[in-house]
């Protein structure tokens with residue numbers, strides 16, 4: 001191999017290698033000079049849980065260090081994030097009550113709609129993304145409308161359109177349909193356009209694998225399915241070509257940006273999507289990935305800051321533009337030189 005073949009040295013002594021990659025690693029300045037990707041706070045998105053009404057933010061036991069905001073606390077919280085350098089939030093709501101249809105999801109006074117208005121009033125610059133799904137709002141915990149024992153695709157798409165319109169009406173910049181129903185991007189796009197929200201963007205959860213890593217999120221939202229699982233709509237983790245097909249369909253249906261999740265189990269998809277699509281790509285480091293890193297750090301297995309920044313850098317290297325992570329606040333602080 002050319003890389004390791006030695007070449008004769010002109011002036012005697014030592015072994016001469018033509019290629020010595022270590023030459024450019026000799027100092028921090030050299031390493032920074034040739035670094036291929038940048039990790040910056042401007043890419044970050046913090047998932048934020050919001051419950052209806054007032055009262056203080058409360059800890060979420062399954063996500064150590066992450067609080068559930070109330071509609072009353074989320075405005076101040078968004079201002080804090082802004083000063084900390086986190087530019088965007090992804091809002092998840094808890095309902096007052098669940099029903100089989102998940103009606104509260106498209107109500108104009110859902111926790112999410114109220115939170116969008118509160119955040120936009122308190123911190124207009126904050127980019128507000130909303131999760132568009134039904135699982136937290138339905139008694140059965142599925143992401144769509146259930147007909148018998150089946151999740152009804154087209155009926156669900158119609159409801160997701162209503163949810164997106166309610167969030168857009170409240171002032172969301174971006175809606176993120178996450179139910180993995182066929183045609184949901186097209187359905188949401190036409191519902192938004194029909195109601196005059198042609199400027200509201202769609203970040204599609206294009207490839208969402210049926211994953212064990214959503215566990216802590218489902219605890220936080222109380223959204224585990226009451227029967228069956230999500231395998232009839234979320235992607236089989238064995239499939240990458242099918243994932244790329246989902247991305248292609250969503251791009252063709254009008255998605256403005258594409259997301260993959262979980263992040264660390266989808267690095268191959270990010271890399272392949274980066275070559276195929278010119279849309280912005282987002283990677284979602286999901287609740288189980290966060291909880292795993294937190295738990296390991298708490299046990300002294302590794303340094304949390306170094307490990308987290310390494311995972312986020314790997315996502316950038318694989319091709320992600322946007323990074324959705326429960327570590328967004330810490331990452332913004334670390335990247336700004338804070339402790």
Ligand code: PBG
Pocket residue numbers: 131133135143178179213214215216217218285286287288
């Ligand atoms: C809603 C949704 C889920 C997540 C994001 N949107 C849960 C699920 O599919 O069960 C998971 C996010 C996380 O684990 O942080 N469908």
